[in-house]
Amino acid sequence: MPLATVHLLALSQNTTIPSYLTSLAQTPCKPLVTSHVLRWIITPTTLSKNVLLNTPWDxxxxxxxxxxxxxxxxxxxxxxxxxxxxxxxxxxxxxxxTQRNPSLLHPDPGSIPPLTTSAKKLASSPQGLELTPELLDWKNPAAADSSTASPVSMLNLLAFHPTPEARESYMRYGKAFAESIGSKRGGNAKVVGKVVGAQDASASEDKEGWDEVALAQYPSFGHFVEMLGSEDYQAVNQRHRVPALRDTCILCTSEVDPVLVGGGEKARL
Structure with a gap:
């Protein structure tokens, strides 16, 4: 099974995202995914909490x-x-x-599910992957003119309860996401992997415990919001996803067009 490493970087004051990517393009390293960090959706409760939350990632x-x-x-x-x-x-x-990702980032407009104006169920906290008033009102700064104008990619870190039932429960959630509750809002779990090792910048940080990583893309932040506020999604989320996890976090990002990274060269695994 090919290995890939997820990196979070906080750039120095004198380094911009374009200048860093220009420099990286001159090296043999060709990322599969390059994404601008926007905001946390869910924060970790214990695992890697200090280093992840105390750093303004770029x-x-x-x-x-x-x-x-x-x-x-x-x-x-x-x-x-x-x-x-x-x-x-x-x-x-x-x-x-690397051939498929550009088409996911730039889909045919006719393939993007329309947003609805149906009532949305609101919660007081997003920690259970529920919609809050703050998330509903947030405007994506990477979008051209509104929170519904550009795709977003959500980095998920997952730690399961140590029982076979927990993983089975999450697999049922993943199946429902792919077949209905996510896909009908344009959701696509395009990277999923089992953790084999971790490292961070803090020697005292707990480096163990995460089980899986996933990157899920949505046509816009509005589509993600619509999913979170829907009854059909929350029925599956609360029944299968939430009970399976002992810790998790979700980081919202906006991917950089692959054509602009690495001079068009392809990453290979």
């Missing part, structure tokens, strides 16, 4: 493990903090990913 990169980030790019003159986690990604996902 970039999410998913990089094949056989072409890691250059050591020079992890130096203090380019970044101020770094956290990473490595996962095995099924070859069915990685095969032709």
């Amino acid at each position: 970039l999410l990169l998913i990089v094949p493990a056989n072409t890691p980030l250059p050591a020079s790019h992890l130096s203090d003159n380019l970044i101020t903090a770094h956290w990473s986690i490595t996962a095995g990604i099924p070859r069915s996902i990685t095969d032709n990913f």
Whole structure:
């Protein structure tokens, strides 16, 4: 099973996202995914909590493990903090990913599900992956003119309760997401992998415990919001996803067009 590493980077004051990506493009490292970090949706409760929440992350990169980030790019003159986690990604996902991803980021407009104006169920906290007034009102700064104008990709870190039933429950959630509750809002779990190792910038940080990583894309933040506020999604979420997890977090990002990264060269696993 091919390995890929998820990197979170906080850039130094003198480093911009374009300048960092220009520098990275001159190296053998060709990320599968390059994404601008926007905001937390769900925050971790215990695992990696200190390092993840105490750092203003700028970039999410998913990089094949056989072409890691250059050591020079992890130096203090380019970044101020770094956290990473490595996962095995099924070859069915990685095969032709660099050919498929641009079409996912730029879908045919006719294939994007329309947003509805139906009433949305609101909660007081997003920690159970429920819709809150704050999420409903948030405007995506990466969008052209509104929170419904551009795709978003959600990085999920998942830690399951140590029982077979927990994983089975989450698999039922994943099946429903792919077949109905997510897909009908344009949701696509395009990267899913089992964790094989982790490292972060804090020697005292708990590096163990995460079981899986996933990157789910939606046509817009509005589509994600619509899903969270729907009765059919919450029926499955509360029954199968929430009871399965002992910790989780979700980071909202906006992917950079692959054509603009790496001079058009393809990442390979």
